[in-house]
Amino acid sequence: MNSHPLDLGGSAPGEAPRRPLTAQTAFQSPQGVTLSGFMDDMPVGALHRFVVWVIGIGLFFDMYEIFLVSSIGAALQNEYGLDAHSLAFKLLLASAFVGMFFGSLFLGSLADRIGRRRAFLFTLVWYSAFSLFAAFSVNATMLVVCRFLTGVGVGAIYPVADTFLSEILPKEKRGRLAAWAYTTSYVAVPLVGFLAVWLNPLHLGGIAGWRIILAIGSLGALFVLAVQHRLPESPRWLLAQGRADEAYAMLGRFAQSAGAQMPKHFAEPKTRQHPLRLSERIAVLRRAPYDKRYFMLVVFHLFQAFGYYGFGTLAGVVVKSRGIDVTGSTLFVALSFLGYPIGSLLSVPLLNWIERRTLVIASLVSIAIFGLGFAYSGQAALIVCFGVLTTCASNVFSNAYHVYQAEIFPASVRSTAIGSTYSLSRIMSSALPFILLPVLTQHGPIAMFGVISAALAVVAVTLRALGPLTTRRSQDEINPV
Numbered sequence: 001m002n003s004h005p006l007d008l009g010g011s012a013p014g015e016a017p018r019r020p021l022t023a024q025t026a027f028q029s030p031q032g033v034t035l036s037g038f039m040d041d042m043p044v045g046a047l048h049r050f051v052v053w054v055i056g057i058g059l060f061f062d063m064y065e066i067f068l069v070s071s072i073g074a075a076l077q078n079e080y081g082l083d084a085h086s087l088a089f090k091l092l093l094a095s096a097f098v099g100m101f102f103g104s105l106f107l108g109s110l111a112d113r114i115g116r117r118r119a120f121l122f123t124l125v126w127y128s129a130f131s132l133f134a135a136f137s138v139n140a141t142m143l144v145v146c147r148f149l150t151g152v153g154v155g156a157i158y159p160v161a162d163t164f165l166s167e168i169l170p171k172e173k174r175g176r177l178a179a180w181a182y183t184t185s186y187v188a189v190p191l192v193g194f195l196a197v198w199l200n201p202l203h204l205g206g207i208a209g210w211r212i213i214l215a216i217g218s219l220g221a222l223f224v225l226a227v228q229h230r231l232p233e234s235p236r237w238l239l240a241q242g243r244a245d246e247a248y249a250m251l252g253r254f255a256q257s258a259g260a261q262m263p264k265h266f267a268e269p270k271t272r273q274h275p276l277r278l279s280e281r282i283a284v285l286r287r288a289p290y291d292k293r294y295f296m297l298v299v300f301h302l303f304q305a306f307g308y309y310g311f312g313t314l315a316g317v318v319v320k321s322r323g324i325d326v327t328g329s330t331l332f333v334a335l336s337f338l339g340y341p342i343g344s345l346l347s348v349p350l351l352n353w354i355e356r357r358t359l360v361i362a363s364l365v366s367i368a369i370f371g372l373g374f375a376y377s378g379q380a381a382l383i384v385c386f387g388v389l390t391t392c393a394s395n396v397f398s399n400a401y402h403v404y405q406a407e408i409f410p411a412s413v414r415s416t417a418i419g420s421t422y423s424l425s426r427i428m429s430s431a432l433p434f435i436l437l438p439v440l441t442q443h444g445p446i447a448m449f450g451v452i453s454a455a456l457a458v459v460a461v462t463l464r465a466l467g468p469l470t471t472r473r474s475q476d477e478i479n480p481v
Helices: 035-041 046-066 068-080 087-107 110-114 116-135 140-168 174-186 188-199 209-227 235-240 244-258 278-285 290-321 330-353 356-376 380-407 414-443 445-466
Strands: none
Touching: 035 235, 035 244, 046 068, 046 087, 046 116, 046 140, 046 174, 046 188, 046 209, 046 244, 068 140, 068 209, 087 116, 087 140, 087 414, 110 116, 110 140, 110 414, 116 140, 116 209, 140 174, 140 235, 140 380, 140 414, 174 188, 174 330, 174 380, 188 209, 188 330, 235 244, 278 290, 278 414, 290 356, 290 380, 290 414, 290 445, 330 356, 330 380, 356 380, 356 445, 380 414, 414 445
């Protein structure tokens, strides 16, 4: 049985031993309370909320970067004389997504090596710096390179954020609080849209408006400097590295902020924890039950991009194919973008009320139904209506699966599993125009959304067959040793 140096509220001399605040509900091994179980049943405190707020702001700049180029594309065409069908312009649009693939694949596991806190801060500074460099681009080639390198950081931060939130939030509030962080991030989507409407036509002091929009995206680095000393590390990650004293000390910070009484002793598994090499992390992912879960996530991310990114990437092309001139309408763009935070906000109560696996599947079905309604619509009002509904359903889906995928792996391999599979959705999103546009051109929008619906059906069936239940379950229950 391991002891730790912190006792934030033991019994006074002569008194009967005081029972820890969460001892009745915390997961217990045969010898007593585990660190993971104590974290799962701890009340939500100020430090939990601080981490949620910090990650939400960090992801705000992430979403800002993802939707930036599509919003300033017309200004970039004018600046560098790029034709919409030219290879240079296509490379500009695709560069960030290709960077996201490499970032998610190679840096997504960074948090398993250097920690959740350091990985989050590093990736945020990385893409902030290259966003600033992009603002000073002297030609299209430099801009493409900077956007690719920005994408590397953007691709890495979501797996890190998902992992961080999953590990520090109590099980009863895990979905709800994580959804608030994601909702904060999606406020960036309409913001960058409206900034583009305002700044794209302007030259302020001889500086093109699109450069200012890029520079705003670099403010995330300043945010890091302001919060880095207060941001805690995940106690679960520290314990998984064999750094037990640091893990219990960090747990004490969370307990103190939540007004929870620390037990005098923790009973962790007898096997000594130590940092895992990449080969060891792969070996864990090849063992039951994580082998099936990993395969499920591979299929999930290969096909979910059809619904989430397929609609966002090709909605304007579909509208144009219907012969309805609303593609460039400020109203259409603004309403579509407003659907992102609205859908994300809707997910906050849903993640607490509905089992997460069920919610992911239900939102997939909704995306397919609303997407087909969008394809069938022949009037501007209906197109806008179904476009917003599709976007709302997409973000309920997005928030639910981001919480879900981080819950189904142990702390020692969590970031590696998420990063390596999440990268598939990034590279698939860059390939979707080449897959779906020929279908749209040759067979029309209904056929294209039929393909999208079929892909989402594959995701739903695979998730239902191989995905475990997670809502209100402790990490020890979901991920047996």
